[in-house]
Amino acid sequence: MTSSATARIDHLLTYVPDLEAAADLFQRMGFHLSPLSRIEQMGVANRMALMRPQSPGQASYIELMSPYEPARLPPPLQPVLSGGPGIGSMVLVADDVSGFRTSVLAQGFECAPPAHVTREWKIPGEPSVFPEFDVMLPVEAPLRFNACKYYNLHLYLREDWTAHPNGAIRLLKVLAVADDPADLDFFASLFGQPGVVQADGSLLLPSGEIALEIIPADGLKSRFGIEPDGRAPGYLGYEIEVESLQKLRTQLQAGGVPFQDGDGLISITPDTGLGNLILFSEAA
Structure with missing residues (x-):
């Protein structure tokens, strides 16, 4: 194409x-x-x-x-x-x-x-x-x-x-959920790049520098601690790359924003994140 x-x-x-x-x-x-x-x-x-x-x-x-x-x-x-x-x-x-x-x-x-x-x-x-x-x-x-x-x-x-106190650099990934991620592989044609099925069954669809990751609904609980709750198919949230997770922690704590920390990510739940799961990862 x-x-x-x-x-x-x-x-x-x-x-x-x-x-x-x-x-x-x-x-x-x-x-x-x-x-x-x-x-x-x-x-x-x-x-x-x-x-x-x-x-x-x-x-x-x-x-x-x-x-x-x-x-x-x-x-x-x-x-x-x-x-x-x-x-x-x-x-x-x-x-x-x-x-x-x-x-x-x-x-x-x-x-x-x-x-x-x-x-x-x-x-x-x-x-x-x-x-x-x-x-x-x-x-x-x-x-x-x-x-x-x-x-x-x-x-x-x-x-x-585009300069942020929390060190945000760029949007890295869009997160979505589906009962069967393969049902949404039409995005591979629209993006002009093939998708990759990952070990947990999620489908990663590269799109330039930002990827769309579609996660199986039955894997949400184990991966993010989130119940599907009729979300599938639908958007789940997004991931942002930051300069330093420590810098981000300091900002979130100062702002009184609750967050979870683990596995190299800081996450903000949909209840706090305006309906979105917001993930932050540190730039390599």
């Missing part, structure tokens, strides 16, 4: 019912968030934990999003930004969003043609900037996803926004 027909993981759109409370949690975890931004034509507001991608042509971040005027939400975003908190959509970056849409249609999913969007991003104390991108709205799949292409990526790579 040609590169124009594939895409790679760029960031996660996470739904939070209370954006202010979510921002407070992330700041107590030691993240430096982008200023509040409203996308007025859609009636949504966001803040982002922007990190430092290791590959050109993409970003790496967690987007906290909440509707402030639900009546304006486009229909494809209504199921993404409702219900319980958690990952609403895995956002991919593509060199050619229209070409990638062809691949999505070939997998049997329905999706509208991409739209070209420019919006004003008001930054306190600075002139407005105008992010421009092609975007394909979320696809209703067992794991919801969508795709974009940036025209001014540098806006998401500001050094003052």
Whole structure:
């Protein structure tokens, strides 16, 4: 498959019912968030934990999003930004969003043609900037996803926004759960890279520098101490690479954020992590 027909993981759109409370949690975890931004034509507001991608042509971040005027939400975003908190959509970056849409249609999913969007991003104390991108709205799949292409990526790579007190470097992995991970191997075609079945039965799907790991539902308890609770198929959370686990521990303790420590990982449970299991690993 040609590169124009594939895409790679760029960031996660996470739904939070209370954006202010979510921002407070992330700041107590030691993240430096982008200023509040409203996308007025859609009636949504966001803040982002922007990190430092290791590959050109993409970003790496967690987007906290909440509707402030639900009546304006486009229909494809209504199921993404409702219900319980958690990952609403895995956002991919593509060199050619229209070409990638062809691949999505070939997998049997329905999706509208991409739209070209420019919006004003008001930054306190600075002139407005105008992010421009092609975007394909979320696809209703067992794991919801969508795709974009940036025209001014540098806006998401500001050094003052990508440096975090907790030492966060980049998004490393998206975690999901399925009764049978093989049912979701269509992502291998969309990513243009073969998946790898691991010893515990999970399916690791490389996607550029960020991987999607799909874990068997019957293995959640033994691996993470989490009951499936009807999650499958669905998103479980994500893993972030940090400079130092000790630096992160200090931030979490200072912020009063409960965490678990073991097996070379620090974890925050879904009850604390806005519906997401958040893992942190130390850079090699």
